[in-house]
Amino acid sequence: MIQLDHITWKTGDRVILADVTIAIPANTYAVLMGSTGCGKTTLLEILCGLRSPTSGRVLLDNVDVTDLEPRERGIGYVPQDLALFPGLRVREQIGFAPKLRGVPPEELNQRVNRLAEQFGIAPLLDRLPDMLSGGEKQRVALARALAAQPKLLLLDEPLSALDESMRAEAVTLLQRVQSEHSLTVLHVTHSSSEAAALGHLHLRMNGGRMEVE
Amino acid sequence: MxxxxxxxxxxxxxxxxxxxxxxxxxxxxxxxxYSTPDSWLKVLMSPEIRHATWLSLVTCSLAAGFALLLAVPVGYLMSRREFRGKSWLDAALDIPIILPPLVVGLCLLIFFQTRIGKVIEMAVPFTYQLSGVVLAQFVVAAAFAIRTMRGTFQHLSARPEDVALTLGCTRFQALWHVALPAARRGMVAAFCIAWARSLGEFGPILVFAGATRMKTEVLPTTVWLELSVGNLEAAVAVSLFMVALAVLVLVAVRATGEKV
Incomplete structure (x- = not known):
């Protein structure tokens, strides 16, 4: 469960997030919409711990994580540009988090192969990011995030770089991922159709405030 | 047309x-x-010049290596972190670039006459020593390496490092596992630029390390020594050799794709 408790974020005199309070129940697929520059990405970064709120608290499963480092929050984050690691092969991208946590090589390989199968990217395991299409990159970024076995997944316009035909396929994939991994997902999007297809809970940012639709 | x-x-x-x-x-x-390839070869094969060449290659490599070790963390800090007084620090880091070379040498010479400098020299002697050549090359070359690394990190998106933090990395691990592999071309360029700058360094070396034959004589010192005794042919041969080395470095930097 995600709880934002009176979160405010200011830059100079400008208030980007104004007293945002919301609770997203566990295993819910929440979609967040709002105009460009309204603070959606800032909100995700505050949830991840990449940015500290000016005031307010972030609670995950009723634990206050406001002062915790990003690595201590158990959150998977897929930014808009997907941010694959340059120079690392797909196998290394997916195995990044498990390797960091000292998972034994055999188990690490199994985990990487299982995720690669699940996301249909097994033939791409030895490729570098430059050799992947937009859709393939998106799958790798998702698999990389899920390899860390997070309870919560934050997606920042993950389908924006995909064309219309691939987008329908990606929506199905995201639905499957959310239910198979029992994830709480917060998905930022500009697309109403994407929001309608995926969202159990519809949120909108307006003038720095959060509204439930 | x-x-x-x-x-x-x-x-x-x-x-x-x-x-x-x-x-x-x-x-x-x-x-x-000005002279013929035969006479160049004769000059370059003389024991003094071979020694100076060898010394230049070693000291430039050491100075560039140390400069890179400093440039990576400083460049990363300057490109990724906003803090009060950053623009002042940024300007201060460029001071060795705009200082007259002789002044750099003089500053080094005077510093090692202070109490702190003398304590350092008790452990590692620098003044008029080979280590002084490396230090004189390093202080200027480091500023160029820092500029290169700062530019490299600025051109690299910080997003992959952010993602690495959420995947379990500390900030240091994100630098080590994500930023550094992505910045390897920039690191090669920074090393080459620092190396080339060290190769041409003369003023600080002359003032701080001296121009003693077979001891602290590097290639620019050789050109000066040969000119001072009127041996223009030898000075030309060494100069052309330095031009060739500089061109090689330029080619290496261009091959990394970085801009100088």
């Missing part, structure tokens, strides 16, 4: 560029034709 006003403008700009390059070609051509 008709010669309209726009084309005339480009033609004029092209002629200015060609004129400048031609001027340099004449400079190098005149130097190269």
């Amino acid at each position: 008709t010669l309209n006003r726009s084309n005339l403008c480009w033609l004029a700009l092209g002629l200015i560029t060609a004129g400048y390059l031609l001027f340099w070609a004449f400079l190098l051509g005149a130097t190269a034709t």
Whole structure:
């Protein structure tokens, strides 16, 4: 469960997030919409711990994580540009988090192969990011995030770089991922159709405030 | 192609560029034709010059290596972190670039006469020593390496490092596992630029480390020593050798794809 408790974020005199309070129940697929520059990405970064709120608290499963480092929050984050690691092969991208946590090589390989199968990217395991299409990159970024076995997944316009035909396929994939991994997902999007297809809970940012639709 | 006003403008700009390059070609051509390849070879094979060449290669590599070790963390800090007084620090880091070279040497010489400097020299002697050559090269080369690394990190998106933090990395691990592999071309460029700058360093070395034959004599010192005794042929041979080394470094930097 995600709880934002009176979160405010200011830059100079400008208030980007104004007293945002919301609770997203566990295993819910929440979609967040709002105009460009309204603070959606800032909100995700505050949830991840990449940015500290000016005031307010972030609670995950009723634990206050406001002062915790990003690595201590158990959150998977897929930014808009997907941010694959340059120079690392797909196998290394997916195995990044498990390797960091000292998972034994055999188990690490199994985990990487299982995720690669699940996301249909097994033939791409030895490729570098430059050799992947937009859709393939998106799958790798998702698999990389899920390899860390997070309870919560934050997606920042993950389908924006995909064309219309691939987008329908990606929506199905995201639905499957959310239910198979029992994830709480917060998905930022500009697309109403994407929001309608995926969202159990519809949120909108307006003038720095959060509204439930 | 008709010669309209726009084309005339480009033609004029092209002629200015060609004129400048031609001027340099004449400079190098005149130097190269001053003596014959046989006499170059004879000069370059003399024991003093071979020693100076060897010393230049070793000291430049050490100075560039140390400069890179400093440039990576400083460049990363300056590109990724906003803090009060950053613009002042940024300007301060460029001081060695704008200081007259002789002043750099003088500063080093005076520093090692202070109490702190003397304590350091008790552990590692620098003044008029080979280690002083490396230090004199390092203090200037580091500023160039820092500029290169700062530019490299600025051009790299910080997003992958952010993602690495959410995947379990500490900030140091994100630098080590994500930023550094992505910045390897920039690191090669920074090393090459620092190396080339060290190769041409003369003023600080002359003042701080001296120009003792077979001891602290590096290639620029050789050119000066040979000129001071009127041996222009030897000075030309060593200069041309340094030009060749500089061109090699330029090619290496261009191969990394980084801009100097």
